[in-house]
Amino acid sequence: MIGSSSRRSPLTFVVHLTVLFLVVLWTLPTAGLLISSLRDKDQIAVSGWWTALAPSKQNAVYRAPAPDTQVEQNGRYVITGNVFDGGTGTVSAFGNSVQTPDEFEAGETATLSDGVTMTVAENGDFTISSAEPMKGRRGERIFYTTSVPPQFTLDNYREVLSAQGLGQSFINSLTVAIPSTVIPILIAAFAAYALAWMKFPGRALLIALVVGLLVVPLQMSLIPLLRLYNDIGAQFGVSPKGYLGIWLAHTGFGLPLAIYLLRNYIAGLPREIMESARVDGASDFDIFVKIVLPLSFPALASFAIFQFLWTWNDLLVALVFLGSRDDQLVLTGRLVNLLGSRGGNWEILTASAFITIIVPLIVFFSLQRFLVRGLLAGSVKGG
Structure with a gap:
């Protein structure tokens, strides 16, 4: 049972x-x-x-030949042709105005002004006829709805990958993302160990300050931070537009989460290991380098994934601290420019999205086995 x-x-x-x-x-x-x-x-x-995977319906317009091409057949004046003009397709409906491109079914006869009739077959063959000679300088416009079979192509990817300056923007994004990921990890690891295992006055206040900084929105602090950086840079002759500024900005915005995440993880490490190392005469630096860092790799990898994704996909901070010159644009800025000032080339947006996620996907799948361990460790037990 x-x-x-x-x-x-x-x-x-x-x-x-x-x-x-x-x-x-x-x-x-x-x-x-x-x-x-x-x-x-x-x-x-x-x-x-x-x-x-289904045929799509598209509205199109075709200008028939001018009346001077008409021929007389059986007492009527006729103009013939094909709306696909040498191509192939299937006409499902047609009309003589842009408001009603599907007024008549394919094969029907539509009566136009002055007794003129028009017929459009499914294969695109059309006939315009009249009992009297047709006059005018321009041919009749034929609005029609056609059924187009599914079409798949790599043209969108070719257009993005062949864009001028894309390679330089790719290098710019790597130059921004890699240091902006490594620097916060180095600083946060030292700070997290100190807040977890070192006793000093004001430690609880610093931990509360770190937690409070997690809710500070980037947009509100960005401009004051830029003004402060420009003022300090002017004193030391540092250019206001450069990689140093954006590295420092991403470091400042990433440190609160990094310290909070790493502190929770490091505080959950076994106390016996730390005490045994101290009995053997190890200093705090030795314990941090030889014991804490190797054991904290899951937490370090977890934060590295998040920080790299944020910095790689960033556009706002890059435009503010790096600039918008052609040689300064990061990959996201370059792809936004490809869309045009009015978004007229928006069809390449989907291809651009997949091109930009190639590197983050490589980083994520390389470190994803540490992600859950790093996020959950220390969530129950704290030091």
Whole structure:
């Protein structure tokens, strides 16, 4: 007989279903971006990514030949041609105004002004005829709705990767992100060890200050920080636009979370190890370098993932501290410029999104096995 302890609680299934729902909820937009990045730009403009495998309907206009090309057939004056002009497609409906491009079904005969009739077949062949000779300098406009089969292409990626200055912007982003990740980790590791294991006056106040700094919004402190940096830089002859400023800015904004995360982890390390090392004559620096740092690698990797993602995808801080010159733009700034001042080239946005996440994905999958351990360790037990 199976004991009740081996039966799964209904709450377990609820948790699993909830997790599955959240995974799908977060995966669908990413899948939509990937599919859209591989679609033809004309189809992106008229239909959603979920219709990528179905034919899409597009409205188009064709200018028929001028009346001087008309020929007389069976007592009527006729102009013929094909709206695809040598191409292929399927016409589902047509009309003679931009407001009603699908007024008539393909194959129907539409009566226009002055007794002129127009017929457009599914294959695009059209016939415009009249009992009297047609007059005018320009041909009749034919508005039609066509069914276009699914089209997938790499043109969006080619347009982004061939953009001028993209390589330099990629190097700029690496130059910003790597030091802005390493510097806060180095400073925060020393501070976290001191707050966790060293006794000194005001330690509790410093911990409370670090927690309070977690809620300071970047946007409110950015401009005062820039003014302070410019004033100090003017005294020492440091350029206000350069990598030093953006490194210091990202370090300042990343330190509160880094210290808080690492302090919780380091405080949860076994006290016996620290005491044994001190009995053997090890100093605080020796304990930190030889014991704490190797054991704290999961927490260091967890913060490195978050900090690298923030600095790599940053645009605001880079524009403020680095500048917007062509040789100073980071990758996000370069891709924003590709969209145009009015967003006219927005179809390359999806391809740009996947190009920018290549490096963060490499970093994440390289360190992800330490992520959960680093975030959860120390959440129950504190030093």
